[in-house]
Amino acid sequence: MSTPDRVAASGITRIGVLTGGGDCPGLNAVIRAVTKDAIFHGIEVLGIEDGFLGLIEDRVRRLTLDDVSNILTDGGTILGSSNKANPQKFAVGKNEDGTPKWRDMTDVCMTHLEVHGIEALVVIGGDGTMSAAKPFADRGIKCIGVPKTIDNDLYGTDITFGFATAVHVATDALDRVHSTAASHHRVMVVEVMGRNAGWIALHAGVASGSDVILLPEIPFSLEKVCEFCLARSQRGKRFTIIACSEGAKPLGGEQIVERVDPTSPDPIRLGGIGKWVSNQIEDCTEIESRHVVLGHVQRGGTPVAADRVLATQFGHHAMHLLKTGNFNRLAVMQGGVLGDVEITAAADKQRLVPKDHALIAAARSVYTCFGD
Numbered sequence: 001m002s003t004p005d006r007v008a009a010s011g012i013t014r015i016g017v018l019t020g021g022g023d024c025p026g027l028n029a030v031i032r033a034v035t036k037d038a039i040f041h042g043i044e045v046l047g048i049e050d051g052f053l054g055l056i057e058d059r060v061r062r063l064t065l066d067d068v069s070n071i072l073t074d075g076g077t078i079l080g081s082s083n084k085a086n087p088q089k090f091a092v093g094k095n096e097d098g099t100p101k102w103r104d105m106t107d108v109c110m111t112h113l114e115v116h117g118i119e120a121l122v123v124i125g126g127d128g129t130m131s132a133a134k135p136f137a138d139r140g141i142k143c144i145g146v147p148k149t150i151d152n153d154l155y156g157t158d159i160t161f162g163f164a165t166a167v168h169v170a171t172d173a174l175d176r177v178h179s180t181a182a183s184h185h186r187v188m189v190v191e192v193m194g195r196n197a198g199w200i201a202l203h204a205g206v207a208s209g210s211d212v213i214l215l216p217e218i219p220f221s222l223e224k225v226c227e228f229c230l231a232r233s234q235r236g237k238r239f240t241i242i243a244c245s246e247g248a249k250p251l252g253g254e255q256i257v258e259r260v261d262p263t264s265p266d267p268i269r270l271g272g273i274g275k276w277v278s279n280q281i282e283d284c285t286e287i288e289s290r291h292v293v294l295g296h297v298q299r300g301g302t303p304v305a306a307d308r309v310l311a312t313q314f315g316h317h318a319m320h321l322l323k324t325g326n327f328n329r330l331a332v333m334q335g336g337v338l339g340d341v342e343i344t345a346a347a348d349k350q351r352l353v354p355k356d357h358a359l360i361a362a363a364r365s366v367y368t369c370f371g372d
């Protein structure tokens with residue numbers, strides 16, 4: 001290829017790349033795709049460490065081809081991430097009453113961007129990261145978003161990378177508890193992540209043939225779940241497998257909050273519903289019950305092939321947008337087609353499981369109970 005073909009039409013010569021929010025498998029695959037494409041087109045890449053925190057604290061380093069070699073299959077992110085650093089509302093200590101002292105660090109970040117000559121930012125993250133990018137876009141920094149999250153709840157895209165790996169891990173766990181549940185004639189509840197969206201529980205529950213799937217979007221009747229477990233026992237199926245979202249809640253009840261981190265833009269951390277469901281079922285049915293919380297196991301380790309492919313496609317599309325001057329866009333996958341939407345389209349919104357989703361109908365047709 002001759003040299004002129006390798007120069008970005010947009011004239012961009014230096015970009016910054018960061019990974020924000022909770023990590024997920026596939027982040028390194030995006031960093032690799034973006035960096036390789038950029039360097040091929042004569043664009044310098046600066047890696048910003050720990051998401052927007054690195055921009056606030058001026059921790060920026062140049063990425064070379066060597067830096068991104070051999071990282072496609074690695075979990076986590078070589079740049080580090082932070083799910084607390086929102087430049088517009090950054091905790092800088094505590095007030096006398098113990099509440100966080102907030103400061104707007106946008107100007108500080110803008111100075112660091114100028115000092116490093118960063119003309120454009122590739123922000124790889126979820127809804128919080130896209131919201132945090134907006135003020136920079138408003139001030140003339142050319143932003144391109146790449147959607148990530150195991151939760152698959154980002155508005156504007158049908159799928160995010162990290163999700164397939166989380167589903168794979170959760171399915172494996174549900175498969176494994178199957179045999180021990182059968183041996184001991186127990187109810188086994190596996191609590192999976194997903195915040196307010198039940199995508200992981202729904203997909204892993206269907207993939208593993210779980211008997212009960214509890215989603216945040218469908219508040220469950222404990223009575224109905226107990227009746228279902230008892231009916232299985234009476235039919236000779238002396239065990240029940242329950243895939244339970246961390247955000248699931250009983251009818252008329254509330255989600256269980258495991259911890260609150262006031263310095264985080266999204267301070268609520270859910271957790272505990274799996275244990276509650278297991279205890280309640282044991283009390284009501286006298287069937288011995290156990291629970292497992294999968295937690296961060298779902299976010300770690302090597303990405304499955306589908307996530308490596310999706311992450312590479314998103315990285316490629318992000319660079320295409322950047323090179324052709326289509327700024328302030330978010331790479332998305334809609335109906336199996338790679339595309340892009342306004343970067344703010346995903347800000348502060350969640351894509352929940354519709355109650356009439358085709359996969360819920362398919363699960364119901366194989367007698368899966370949703371507790372409703």
Ligand code: F6P
Pocket residue numbers: 022083149150151193194195246269270299
């Ligand atoms: O958004 C990804 C996610 O893993 C959620 O599924 C989970 O509720 C949350 O992050 C956990 O956050 P933290 O890593 O701060 O414990």
